[in-house]
Amino acid sequence: MFGKTFMTLPVSGRQVALTVLLVCAAAAGDIRAADQVTRIHDGVTLRGRLTVLTASKIELERSNGEKETFRPDEVRDVRFDREPSVLQRIRSNIRTEAWETAQESLKKAMAEYSGGDRRVAAEMDYLKARILAGRAEQSQESVSAAVEALQRFRTLHPNHYRSDEATILLAGLLKDSDPDQAATLLETVRQSPSVRFALQAGLLLGQIDLARERYEQAETAFGGVIHDIENGESGEKDSNAARILYTARIGQAACLRHQNRPEDALKQLQQVVADVPEELVDIAARAWLDIGACHQDAGRDKDALLAFLHVDLLYASAKAEHAKALNQLIELWEKTGHPDRARDARTRLEQLHPDSFRARDTAR
Numbered sequence: 001m002f003g004k005t006f007m008t009l010p011v012s013g014r015q016v017a018l019t020v021l022l023v024c025a026a027a028a029g030d031i032r033a034a035d036q037v038t039r040i041h042d043g044v045t046l047r048g049r050l051t052v053l054t055a056s057k058i059e060l061e062r063s064n065g066e067k068e069t070f071r072p073d074e075v076r077d078v079r080f081d082r083e084p085s086v087l088q089r090i091r092s093n094i095r096t097e098a099w100e101t102a103q104e105s106l107k108k109a110m111a112e113y114s115g116g117d118r119r120v121a122a123e124m125d126y127l128k129a130r131i132l133a134g135r136a137e138q139s140q141e142s143v144s145a146a147v148e149a150l151q152r153f154r155t156l157h158p159n160h161y162r163s164d165e166a167t168i169l170l171a172g173l174l175k176d177s178d179p180d181q182a183a184t185l186l187e188t189v190r191q192s193p194s195v196r197f198a199l200q201a202g203l204l205l206g207q208i209d210l211a212r213e214r215y216e217q218a219e220t221a222f223g224g225v226i227h228d229i230e231n232g233e234s235g236e237k238d239s240n241a242a243r244i245l246y247t248a249r250i251g252q253a254a255c256l257r258h259q260n261r262p263e264d265a266l267k268q269l270q271q272v273v274a275d276v277p278e279e280l281v282d283i284a285a286r287a288w289l290d291i292g293a294c295h296q297d298a299g300r301d302k303d304a305l306l307a308f309l310h311v312d313l314l315y316a317s318a319k320a321e322h323a324k325a326l327n328q329l330i331e332l333w334e335k336t337g338h339p340d341r342a343r344d345a346r347t348r349l350e351q352l353h354p355d356s357f358r359a360r361d362t363a364r
Contacts, residue, residue: 035060036079037070040240045077053078053119055163056193072161073194073240083120084109090127097319099135106131126162129153133169138320139355147173164189164197171204179208199225199244206251210258219255222248239279246276246283250290262294269294285311285321292328305332312345316352323349323356 034047037060046068052059058070058078077091086109093102110124132146150170154163167189171182182204189201206221225248229241249272257265272287292307311318311325326349333342349356 282318285315323353
């Protein structure tokens with residue numbers, strides 16, 4: 001239609017038509033080329049121009065001039081104008097814990113990227129560190145590389161909108177080898193305006209006290225997190241808050257178990273598996289792992305077997321927890337006189353969780 005109109009117009013008319021077409025094309029380009037922010041609570045993606053992107057605040061200016069403001073913990077994804085399209089697939093890989101796929105895709109993207117947008121370069125630095133941290137959660141062999149990447153990211157991008165997340169990840173990796181440094185890192189996040197990150201920091205502080213056998217302090221820390229969420233002080237009533245809540249309850253149960261109150265711990269863990277939302281598969285799996293551990297402490301090997309089988313049969317999609325369950329089943333099947341089932345568990349551990357299998361063999 002535009003072609004026929006243009007050919008029949010006089011010169012002045014052609015100039016006007018050409019101007020209109022150029023303006024329309026520019027406007028269409030502006031619509032396509034925009035920064036994007038996806039909220040966590042409803043999954044809605046908003047488009048516009050990012051005007052603030054810091055550790056405490058994200059601001060997006062919409063096409064109508066209105067500004068939307070978010071805390072970093074309220075945002076699932078930030079996508080940048082003209083970033084490599086593969087980055088969004090990598091973010092999806094991270095959410096599904098497809099670490100190897102994400103790592104290979106990111107290596108290629110980082111090697112090929114020449115756009116010159118420092119925001120994109122910083123985002124790729126974070127994604128690299130996040131992937132390495134994910135792999136480290138499944139295998140100790142990857143911990144040193146993940147720690148190095150997270151420390152580098154925090155040094156290069158101290159006010160990045162992902163900095164609180166990076167700090168929490170780093171503290172989680174250091175909590176066993178350097179609990180004092182981990183606690184120091186977490187205390188800074190505990191003061192964060194991002195409520196969910198502050199709660200996560202409190203949760204990890206409790207886990208550090210638990211690992212250091214400071215059971216009363218740990219129980220207090222977990223209790224504080226539970227209180228904040230249940231009394232609405234967290235400002236959130238969503239799946240993220242639920243994840244933190246039930247993890248804290250599992251932590252409280254662990255405190256009871258280590259204070260020679262296994263039956264009280266079992267009661268609390270059984271309440272967790274009864275109440276936990278079905279989408280929190282890894283949390284339910286973790287509760288069943290601890291139920292198994294309580295039965296082992298009491299010498300009830302058959303009950304422990306049943307608990308670990310729950311994870312094997314119902315929660316295999318929770319990869320880290322499934323690997324731990326298979327490790328326990330190998331030992332318990334042998335102990336209870338079922339070497340064939342022990343071999344089957346060992347074979348599946350090798351096939352499904354090769355990093356955990358290698359770590360098991362190294363430890364032996």
